[in-house]
Amino acid sequence: MxxxxxxxxxxxxxxxxxxxxxxxxxxxxxxxxxxxxxxxxxxxxxxxxxxxxxxxxxxxxxxxxxxxxxxxxxxxxxxxxxxxxxxxxxxxxxxxxxxxxxxxxxxxxxxxxxxxxxxxxCPEQEISDYIAKLIEYPEALQVVEFADGRVTMVGVRAYDGGLLVGKPIRAMREHLPAGVDARIAAIFRDTRAIDPDGDTVIRAGDEVFLLAASDHIRTVLKELRRMQKPVRRLMIAGAGNVGSRVARRLENSYEVKVVESRAQRASLVAGWLDHAVVLAGEATDETLLQREDIAGMDMFLALTNDDENNIMAASLAKRLGCRRVLALINREAYADMVQGGPIDIGLSPAQVSIGSLLTHVRQADVARVHSLRRGAAEALELVVRGDRRSSRVVGRRIDELPEIRGASIAAVVRAGLVIIPHHDTMIEAGDHVVVFCTRKRHIAAVEKLFRPVNSLFSFA
Structure with missing residues (x-):
């Protein structure tokens, strides 16, 4: 193209x-x-x-x-x-x-x-929606949805003492209630992707991507993470385009405080908001943060246009006792460097936005694309078209499909029903198939596999 x-x-x-x-x-x-x-x-x-x-x-x-x-x-x-x-x-x-x-x-x-x-x-809208999901799942490093919200994938850090840590993945089924199924789509260990199978042992510190029906995802999360208290109080640093939009999105559901360094902008944004409190001051001012009870905040969101300011403000908020902090970071090198240290989540606006762009660029019939781990991996929701003669996947079991290293089918949505697939799951026309790719160079092969072909050829 x-x-x-x-x-x-x-x-x-x-x-x-x-x-x-x-x-x-x-x-x-x-x-x-x-x-x-x-x-x-x-x-x-x-x-x-x-x-x-x-x-x-x-x-x-x-x-x-x-x-x-x-x-x-x-x-x-x-x-x-x-x-x-x-x-x-x-x-x-x-x-x-x-x-x-x-x-x-x-x-x-x-x-x-x-x-x-x-x-x-609209990047600001994309970021606002994305942050709202992270607040809904305070344990998560990343939260993305597929199939109109029926399927949720959550990236979390496995912790010492978690039910699955030190055990093979197949043990997860022993802990899940009847009728609840899930898939560990990928594991990243020391920045290296591991293609998991039933014998893969999860270690503390692993970044694990869990996928399940949205109704079941909280139950599944308990296997790997201590469930944190729901977020009630949060502070936003920056009342620019992103910060003001996020505040407007969250103010009816949470107790929100906004800190803005420009007095005129603070006054303007205060007039737009109904419930959030807007403070004129510096988010890196230790006295201001302590006065506004930063230690009692469940989450701190550093959303200014300045990477260094966001890093400093978020780090300070964490040191002063805020439970969880997020910093908006444009420079990819900065995001990789700070996440996992004092900053819980380093969020790249470009990587949030790019999924929507890729959805409209991919050459297969793609319903949704999410860029994961700041572009290191990708998850695609592909719509299956054709029949057995015109498709490489229709009417075939998953174990009959060509193996693409670094790519795995993590979920199938059929007529609204979420299926966590196994080797003998059959792909049917009309299915929405979620594919996780840990190696982006193989995405073209995934697209080719799911694209309909000339019906003159048979793949029997």
């Missing part, structure tokens, strides 16, 4: 990195040559310096032969204009835009007759 990515920021760079190894031709456009040069040095991509909304720049980038345009620059206006130009002047089949302002998220405005955006991504 020939893909144009407009904007070489965190989202554009993460998307290019995710797609470049999958036989795609990627061209990146940005006005700043520095990030383009850095990406060209480590990825097999073409780069063009210029304004991505200009037809002449798009033409130089080869838009005439593009199959997909993804506009993720920092400017909503540039992204909209680029999609309009790509549709009306160059006939690009699919156009995706990142839009921060809710004013632009109007179906009529985005329709083919106007800005011609096929899919609009």
């Amino acid at each position: 020939n893909i144009l990515i407009l904007g070489a920021g965190q989202v554009g760079a993460s998307l290019a990195e995710a797609l470049v190894s999958e036989a795609n031709d990627i061209t990146l456009i940005d006005m700043n040559p520095e990030p383009l040069g850095q990406l060209a040095d480590r990825l097999d991509v073409r780069t063009v310096v210029g304004n991505a909304a200009f037809p002449s720049v798009l033409r130089d980038a080869g838009i005439e032969s593009a199959d997909l345009l993804v506009a993720v620059t920092q400017s909503d206006q540039s992204n909209l204009v680029a999609c309009k130009v790509a549709h009306s002047q160059f006939g690009v089949p699919t156009r995706i835009a990142r839009l921060r302002s809710p004013d632009f998220l109007d179906p009529v405005l985005l329709s083919t007759d106007n800005f011609a955006v096929d899919f609009a991504l």
